[in-house]
Amino acid sequence: MHPPFRHRTQAGELLARSLSHLAGREDVTVLALPHGGVPVAFEVALALGAPLDLAVVQPILQTLDSSHGDVTLGLLGSPPAVQLNDATLNALNLSDEALGQALTLARQRLRQRVRAMRPGALASSLEGRTVVVVDDGTAAGVALRRAAGLLRRAGARTLVAAIPVGAQEGLRLLASDFDEVVCCLQPEPFVSVPGCYASYPEVTDAEVRELLERARVRSAPRATAPRV
Known part of the structure; x- marks a missing residue:
C-alpha cells in the first residue's frame, strides 16, 4: 500500500484546499510547528494569502x-x-x-x-487574530495542544488546528483546545506520521529560514508606481 502523500509540499497543497474558507481574510495568521510543519504551512499560507511564522x-x-x-x-x-x-x-x-x-x-x-x-525577525502580534496552527501530522496531538495554550495567552482570538493526517483519538483530543480542527486524512489503523509520506526527510534550520523568507517576500505589499 502506497503512502497517501508523496511529500510535505503535496500534503500542504491538499490541506490548503480544506482551509479555503479562510482565504483572503486579513485577520488570519498561519503558524507552523517546527520543523516538519513548516513546508506544509508554507503551502497553506501561500494559498490563503496569509503571513507565515513559527509557533515554538x-x-x-x-x-x-x-x-x-x-x-x-x-x-x-x-x-x-x-x-x-x-x-x-x-x-x-x-x-x-x-x-x-x-x-x-x-x-x-x-x-x-x-x-x-528565524534570524533577525520579530514574531507578529496575535492579538485578536485567527491563527491556523499547522503540523505535518499528529498521533496524540501533544505538540499542537501545548502550542494552543500558549497561543491563547499570546492573544489569539480563534485557533484552527490544521494537519494533513492524524489519528482519530488525537484529533478528538485537539477539539477541546481548538475552535476548529481540519484534517485531510484519518487512516485507521494509524501507524505513524512518517509512514504517511513516501518522502519524509528531516527539515533543517536552513530550510525553515528559506521558507519563512520566501513567505515574507510573497506577502510583502507591493509598491505602486506614482502617477505621472
Missing part, C-alpha cells in the same frame, strides 16, 4: 537529581507567552530564586532556537 514551544525544566532527571515546570512560547504548571510548582515547593533560574535558562534556549530558524 520551550519546556521550562528543573533538574531534581540524577535519579529523577528533569521535571517540566511549564512552557514558554514564541510568539511570547508563558504557561506555568501550578500543581507541579506547589508539589515541588520551589523557591522564587530556583523558579527564576529555570525561567532564565528556558528563555535563553528559546531565543537560541528561534534565532536559528
Whole structure:
C-alpha cells in the first residue's frame, strides 16, 4: 500500500484546499510547528494569502537529581507567552530564586532556537487574530495542544488546528483546545506520521529560514508606481 502523500509540499497543497474558507481574510495568521510543519504551512499560507511564522514551544525544566532527571515546570512560547504548571510548582515547593533560574535558562534556549530558524525577525502580534496552527501530522496531538495554550495567552482570538493526517483519538483530543480542527486524512489503523509520506526527510534550520523568507517576500505589499 502506497503512502497517501508523496511529500510535505503535496500534503500542504491538499490541506490548503480544506482551509479555503479562510482565504483572503486579513485577520488570519498561519503558524507552523517546527520543523516538519513548516513546508506544509508554507503551502497553506501561500494559498490563503496569509503571513507565515513559527509557533515554538520551550519546556521550562528543573533538574531534581540524577535519579529523577528533569521535571517540566511549564512552557514558554514564541510568539511570547508563558504557561506555568501550578500543581507541579506547589508539589515541588520551589523557591522564587530556583523558579527564576529555570525561567532564565528556558528563555535563553528559546531565543537560541528561534534565532536559528528565524534570524533577525520579530514574531507578529496575535492579538485578536485567527491563527491556523499547522503540523505535518499528529498521533496524540501533544505538540499542537501545548502550542494552543500558549497561543491563547499570546492573544489569539480563534485557533484552527490544521494537519494533513492524524489519528482519530488525537484529533478528538485537539477539539477541546481548538475552535476548529481540519484534517485531510484519518487512516485507521494509524501507524505513524512518517509512514504517511513516501518522502519524509528531516527539515533543517536552513530550510525553515528559506521558507519563512520566501513567505515574507510573497506577502510583502507591493509598491505602486506614482502617477505621472
